[in-house]
Amino acid sequence: MPHNLYNIRRRVSVQDNLDPIVVGIDIGLTFTGVAFSTMDMESPNVIDHWPPHTKKVSKKVPTQLCYRAGHRGITHWGFSCPQGNLAPGMRVLDRFKLYLDENFLEDTFRNSPDNKVGAHEDVKTWYLDFLTEIYEYTASYICKILQLSHWESKTVKFTFSVPTTWDDSVIQLFGELVRKAGFGKHRRHSVVIDLSEAEAAAVYTIKSLNHHRIVSIWDDRESDHEVSIERPQLQKGDVILVCDSGGGTTDISILQVRSIESFNDRDDNTEEIAELRRLDSVDYYPSSSADKQNCRPRPCSVPQAVGSVQIDEAFRREALKRFSLIRKDEIQNISTLQVSEAMSKGAHFQSIKGHFGTRVVRDWKEFRVPVPGLPDEYNNADSQIRDGRMVFEMKYMRELFDTQVQRIFSAIDEQLRHFEKLNPSSHVSYFVLSGGLGSSKYVQDCILNRYGHPDSGRHILISDQPQLAVCKGLVIDQVHRLRYQESIVSTRCCRSSYGILFHEPVESRNSDLSWKIPLSINPIDGSKYAVDQIFWLIRRGEPVNRNKPVCQRFYRMVDIRKPETHWRDIIAVSKMRADHLPTNLHDGDVERIFQIVSELDRKLLTEGQNGVERKTKWVGWKAKEYWKMTLEVRVYIEMASLRFEIWCAGKRIGLLHPGNGIPQSYELGEEDWDNPTQVQGLILDD
Structure with missing residues (x-):
């Protein structure tokens, strides 16, 4: 047994103390490295024995696959791929990493289409096949080294790096292939794509x-x-x-x-x-x-x-x-x-x-x-x-x-x-x-x-x-x-600015309204509001703390007699410079891309709830009673996605997209915008 493996086994407990296990995978252009650690290890260990040379120390494995005509799937991978003159019908695929970016693939072979390594669908197949082999060997290797009998019941967090050249759509595609390959398929396993x-x-x-x-x-x-x-x-x-x-x-x-x-x-x-x-x-x-x-x-x-x-x-x-x-x-x-x-x-x-x-x-x-x-x-x-x-x-x-x-x-x-x-x-x-x-x-x-x-x-x-x-x-x-509960790289930035639409009281404005901005009379308080205003939660190029969500408080009025418990809030995006961002949806380079669907539990509509206040407003000779709901919009920035949430009274009532977050390339079609501007909307909380 190699000496370093003996030390690993001595340092860790064999069963429950192993949870969680963190596995880091660096898919390189020529070689791939895998490191792992439990919470008890002093530093990460790397997989340094790869098939077929399991007795030879190799810190990385070649990122390559071998296919044979008429044979479904791969015939060899990593070190087992043949070199030199290949048998008829055989092909070794390597250095395909960057081709997952379809634009890069097309640009690379634009002037030499006859030399193109394959179609984008082929590249996705190569990725899936290679990732599948990496997953299966990594799981068996760690189980052997840490003496695990029930891999699927352990808490395992797989974390992957990606090139800085990849945009969010490519990172999203990479994540899909990672999960198809088996990473994160068990209930206590998860996948994180969080660092370049x-x-x-x-x-x-x-x-x-x-x-x-x-x-x-x-x-x-x-x-x-x-x-x-x-x-x-x-x-x-x-x-x-x-x-x-x-x-x-x-x-x-x-x-x-x-x-x-x-x-x-x-x-x-x-x-x-x-x-x-x-x-x-x-x-x-x-x-x-x-x-x-x-x-x-x-x-x-x-x-x-x-x-x-x-x-x-x-x-x-x-x-x-x-x-x-x-x-x-x-x-x-x-x-x-x-x-x-x-x-x-x-x-x-x-x-x-x-x-x-x-x-x-x-x-x-x-x-x-x-x-x-x-x-x-x-x-x-x-x-x-x-x-x-x-x-x-x-x-x-x-x-x-x-x-x-x-x-x-x-x-x-x-x-x-x-x-x-x-x-x-x-x-x-x-x-x-x-x-x-x-x-x-x-x-x-x-x-x-x-x-x-x-x-x-x-x-x-x-x-x-x-x-x-x-x-x-x-x-x-x-x-x-x-x-x-904190990351070492504490800040990150977005390529675009993201904001949420809100209603702004007209009397609070210090300048004349543009004729482009629609106005609305709120039937609850009878006040006039400028709608489709944008509060920018994340500004392009400005650092955002990865350890904490971006938070902003708003409030919403809910009629006591006919409470509205379902609504949608709109997220807008702009690629303009941070100091030139428009203030409303109808001015400048800005478009709607997401909608947060919120569902309010009626049990929250009671006095004494934190963030819920009963209000009365006289409109003419008539008194209007309503609930003033204090809401908090939270934005979590991740490597390939943004996650928008809305909270009320300590409970999350709105989520843009459950599960893996919202890719920054995610867009809604025109059919999603058939509703007119809402009479009710978020109002900035002073």
């Missing part, structure tokens, strides 16, 4: 500072840095730049330490945790005159198509180019397309790429990659093949890396310029590198040499396990929330 990959990496950084080291340049020799014995000590106000460079994308995020909070665990041990707030991806601004006219937002932080896969792809193209220099009769028995791809993904090239920048390969002048299908005695000067191996100068590997490094520099510099423009009195205190490409010694040295000068005031942090930062960060955040 960059946020999860930041959480891991904050909670695992003892597993990060500060690096600094100690002499002028190229590609050398020393590990400082100093460990980072975060303080309130520190600004952290996280560079999460993985297989396919590089995401630059900037966060600030909002506070250092002390928490007491179940054993009354005190733990100090930094609470973060996002400083990027919250300010959306127009980038062109067309955007200004249409009020289209553009995020400040856009993940770049930079990663280790781009190095593999450039190498594959070079190998394919060299094959074109060989006479066809010499290589008629091999598929150059398959072989060049196998070379780029093979263990030999990947090992050299992983060690590039280290002392292991520093003195190499060249490297050789075996060509599958060629005999060892084969030589070809034009294609630079010797003894069945394709030969490359070491400077070529440097060129491959430098192309990606320069693009990382550009992304970081752009983000820093924008940050410094908005925060002229602040500066970035720490650089954190995570992800697959971020674990490269060469990339780390390049970042250090460019941004880690002693006079810059910045510290460069390197994680002990940068490739596992996301899946571990997912678990850390959920465990923290279960223990202390």
Whole structure:
């Protein structure tokens, strides 16, 4: 038994004390990582044995599937997928992660439709098949390690990360596929899609500072840095730049330490945790005159198509180019397309790429990659093949890396310029590198040499396990929330503004009403109201606390003789700048999208109930009696959805959509708007 598994079993109780179990899944472009923890574990553990090599330590599993013509479903997945020349009718699918975004899929192959990997429906099938395998193996692995006999009866919370590039519709689709694959299918199991990959990496950084080291340049020799014995000590106000460079994308995020909070665990041990707030991806601004006219937002932080896969792809193209220099009769028995791809993904090239920048390969002048299908005695000067191996100068590997490094520099510099423009009195205190490409010694040295000068005031942090930062960060955040009911990343923002329609007394207005705004006489109090006014609950680009709902008090009048117990309140959305939002439904770029259906229990309509007050209003010579119902509108912001609720007298009476919340892309059709403007409506509570 591996030593780390023995330690897991020793640290936890075998049965009831295991609840709940948190499982974090990071579906990567090239590899997928899974971490898990119980409330009793000191830190998350990762699944480090994958089929078919269950005795070999592998921290991640390849995100790949193998299909065969005429065979229903997959034939292999992960490490078991064949490499090199495939048998007739076989196909290995990998690197399909970003294609779940249909727009990205279409844009990628717009100019080369013949090379398209498949239709969007195919991508969804690949996702479902891969997620199903991940679920089944994860469940069996955790049951074995934690000695569980009844998996379905345990409380299990699955948490997933998503790319920052995905909009809410793609995240919603991803969530549907996750649940179809089996995650959350049991009564005590649930699924959370609550953090982006960059946020999860930041959480891991904050909670695992003892597993990060500060690096600094100690002499002028190229590609050398020393590990400082100093460990980072975060303080309130520190600004952290996280560079999460993985297989396919590089995401630059900037966060600030909002506070250092002390928490007491179940054993009354005190733990100090930094609470973060996002400083990027919250300010959306127009980038062109067309955007200004249409009020289209553009995020400040856009993940770049930079990663280790781009190095593999450039190498594959070079190998394919060299094959074109060989006479066809010499290589008629091999598929150059398959072989060049196998070379780029093979263990030999990947090992050299992983060690590039280290002392292991520093003195190499060249490297050789075996060509599958060629005999060892084969030589070809034009294609630079010797003894069945394709030969490359070491400077070529440097060129491959430098192309990606320069693009990382550009992304970081752009983000820093924008940050410094908005925060002229602040500066970035720490650089954190995570992800697959971020674990490269060469990339780390390049970042250090460019941004880690002693006079810059910045510290460069390197994680002990940068490739596992996301899946571990997912678990850390959920465990923290279960223990202390708060998230480490405390704020988030929306791409749009969301408000609720209400009625405003005409006499309370200080300016003339627009002729566009409809007016209504309330039959209960006889007063004139401007209807279709909008109270903006969430403003685009402004940080919202994830740990607490956005709350706003209103009241509603209910006739005592003929009480109305069912009604609908309307949610509006706008993409306009937060300082240019319209005040009513008929002015500016705003539209109705949701309706909250409320149902009032008649038992609440009694004197003495909290928030229920009996009122009398004289209309002419006639007295009108009514209930003044104090209502609270609550909005919960999540990764892929918003949840709107209405509360009265301590009870929830209205919910926009039960279950998984409301996707921000959810819209109602025209048939839902056939009712005229309501005579009764919400009134802002002073």
